[in-house]
Amino acid sequence: MALIINDECINCDVCEPECPNGAISQGEEIYVIDPALCTECVGHHDLPQCIEVCPVDCIDKDPEHAESKDTLYQKYLKLTA
Structure with missing residues (x-):
């Protein structure tokens, strides 16, 4: 998945650089995740790094x-091919 x-995002910029697939980008109002690029960090890390660093738990x-x-x-x- x-x-x-979600809309609780405070645009703190910490999640975007943590994404190993480049799936996170700035949207019109808040950051957004491209589902075609999101692997929940499977293959890279044990846990989704964006969730790990998010200070407001908005992912x-x-x-x-x-x-x-x-x-x-x-x-x-x-x-990664």
Whole structure:
């Protein structure tokens, strides 16, 4: 499952540089996560790094982009090929 940033985001800029896939970018009002690039850090780290550094806990699983760990790992392999 990809991640999503909710409207509690304070635009603190700490999540964007932590994403190993470049999935996080500044949106119109808050940061956004591209579900096509988000692997929840599978293949890179044990835990999603954006969630680890977020000071306001505004990053959740995106129910519209449900993916298994295996699917996330396959996406990681394609992104890093």
